[in-house]
Amino acid sequence: MAKARKSESRSLTPGTKRSPEPTGAGRLLDDVRRLIDEARRQVAQAVNAGLVVLYWRIGQRIRKDILHEKRGEYGEQIVPTLSAQLTAEYGRGFDRTNLSRMVKLAEHFPDGAIVATLSQQLGWSHFRELLPLDDPLKRDFYAEMCRLERWSVRTLRRKIDYLLYERTAVSKKPERLIAQDLAALRDEDRLTPDLVFRDPYFLDFLGLRGSYAEKDVEQAILRELEAFLLELGTDFAFVARQKRITVDDEDFYLDLLFYHRRLRRLVAIDLKIGRFQAADKGQMELYLRWLEKHETHPHEEPPLGLILCAGKSEERVELLQLEAAGIRVAEYLTELPPREVLERKLHDAIRLAREQLARRPEAEERGARLRPKKAAKKKAAKKTAKKKKNSSTKRTSRKRR
Numbered sequence: 001m002a003k004a005r006k007s008e009s010r011s012l013t014p015g016t017k018r019s020p021e022p023t024g025a026g027r028l029l030d031d032v033r034r035l036i037d038e039a040r041r042q043v044a045q046a047v048n049a050g051l052v053v054l055y056w057r058i059g060q061r062i063r064k065d066i067l068h069e070k071r072g073e074y075g076e077q078i079v080p081t082l083s084a085q086l087t088a089e090y091g092r093g094f095d096r097t098n099l100s101r102m103v104k105l106a107e108h109f110p111d112g113a114i115v116a117t118l119s120q121q122l123g124w125s126h127f128r129e130l131l132p133l134d135d136p137l138k139r140d141f142y143a144e145m146c147r148l149e150r151w152s153v154r155t156l157r158r159k160i161d162y163l164l165y166e167r168t169a170v171s172k173k174p175e176r177l178i179a180q181d182l183a184a185l186r187d188e189d190r191l192t193p194d195l196v197f198r199d200p201y202f203l204d205f206l207g208l209r210g211s212y213a214e215k216d217v218e219q220a221i222l223r224e225l226e227a228f229l230l231e232l233g234t235d236f237a238f239v240a241r242q243k244r245i246t247v248d249d250e251d252f253y254l255d256l257l258f259y260h261r262r263l264r265r266l267v268a269i270d271l272k273i274g275r276f277q278a279a280d281k282g283q284m285e286l287y288l289r290w291l292e293k294h295e296t297h298p299h300e301e302p303p304l305g306l307i308l309c310a311g312k313s314e315e316r317v318e319l320l321q322l323e324a325a326g327i328r329v330a331e332y333l334t335e336l337p338p339r340e341v342l343e344r345k346l347h348d349a350i351r352l353a354r355e356q357l358a359r360r361p362e363a364e365e366r367g368a369r370l371r372p373k374k375a376a377k378k379k380a381a382k383k384t385a386k387k388k389k390n391s392s393t394k395r396t397s398r399k400r401r
Contacts, residue, residue: 045120052119052127056112059102066103079103104131108139114186121147129156137178138165144185145195149234163339166346167198169328172353191262193304196233199330199349201308203231208334214271218242218255221271235261243268245290254287266291266303276312276329281320284327308332314349318356 066078079099086094105127109115126146133139142165146156165171170181173194184190205227206220221228222241229236236258243254256269268287272280284305291303305327317329336342 048123049116049119052122052124053112053116055098055102055124055127056105056109056115058099059104059106060112062099063103063106101128101131108136109143117186118143118147121150123153125153126151126156129153129160133160137175137182138171140182140186141165141168141170141178141195144182148185148189148191162202163343163346164198166343166350167200168195169197169199170194172350172357174354174357189262191235193263193328196260196263197306197328197330198233199328201231201330201332202336203228203332203334204336205231206334212273214255214273217271217273221256232258235263236267237261239266245287247286247290252283252286257291260304263301263304264299265301266295268303268305270305270307272307272309274310276307276309276316278316278320280307280309280329281322281325281327285325288326302326304328306330314352 062079062082080096083094083096083099086099092098105115108131109118122143130139130143133142142156142160145151145159145164151159170178170192173181181192181195184192185195203217203221205224206217208216208220218241225238229238237260239257239259240254241256243257245252245254254268255271258267258269259265260267268284268291270280270284270287284307288303288305296303303326305325307327307329309329309331312329312331322329337345
């Protein structure tokens with residue numbers, strides 16, 4: 001015991017004092033503080049949720065009244081009148097602008113049960129950021145991701161400003177499939193890779209300018225790991241850098257390895273300072289199959305790969321069918337272009353991706369029509385070859401006789 005105390009005292013830095021253990025009264029004070037803080041949080045959350053539901057009900061009631069009258073000018077008259085009366089009795093929270101937002105809330109979110117669920121995590125300030133979004137799928141995406149990942153109002157505003165929805169893979173799918181992914185997210189909290197991965201990634205926080213090597217990018221990411229994780233999205237956990245992978249006594253090194261908790265998958269990231277090349281697919285497939293064999297636990301899904309590159313050809317990516325192999329390719333930007341330029345580029349990419357997806361069923365249908373014909377031809381050719389073989393055998397046996 002004496003030795004243990006002596007070695008413990010040596011481990012303390014000279015001149016430092018050990019913080020005293022809290023006494024019984026100190027522990028009591030800490031416990032009561034925690035109880036008060038927790039109660040305040042619960043009360044604030046309950047008030048917030050109640051306020052959102054109240055605003056939705058008011059908006060729904062005003063909207064029904066306006067729709068019942070079937071006159072747009074009636075709405076323009078009733079809202080200011082109602083606002084003046086309510087403001088006089090209840091204060092500024094019911095001014096004309098706020099009442100208009102309540103009507104819009106009921107219009108954009110007609111299902112009261114969904115609003116009640118969202119209000120457990122989203123306050124009125126969150127909804128004020130969502131209401132100006134005209135695209136219902138985009139609005140639902142931000143609402144559900146905000147609920148799931150518990151974004152602050154500031155974070156939500158930043159995600160919208162930085163065009164997160166347009167950068168996710170899900171935005172490039174047909175609207176029917178987007179709605180399915182969002183329904184799974186809303187009803188089951190189930191994330192799909194299309195909701196997680198994005199293109200491009202904004203790495204302007206790395207401070208890279210001019211020419212740089214892949215090692216510079218990797219070191220900058222590790223230096224700014226927190227910002228990089230925020231750009232990747234929540235639920236990513238850093239696992240390793242330069243992960244050694246040995247195949248046939250030859251060593252390969254994976255740049256970065258992460259784990260996504262909700263997807264329950266390892267995510268391998270390979271950094272490229274140049275444009276994406278077809279050979280990059282084979283290299284990533286090698287990494288993924290090795291990780292699946294040696295690093296994946298029984299309860300986990302197969303690993304995914306993300307190739308981050310300075311540029312890519314959409315046609316090359318499509319022809320290589322990377323998603324079938326669990327591989328995503330995305331560009332990264334170390335300097336952000338003007339918003340208008342970026343927005344135009346993303347909308348063009350979304351349009352092209354949807355056109356490509358629309359062509360796939362036609363090609364599959366055409367292939368399905370051709371397959372029976374090919375099979376019939378193949379069967380007929382086999383039958384003809386068999387007949388020829390039988391007749392040849394018969395002629396040979398006759399000659400022998």
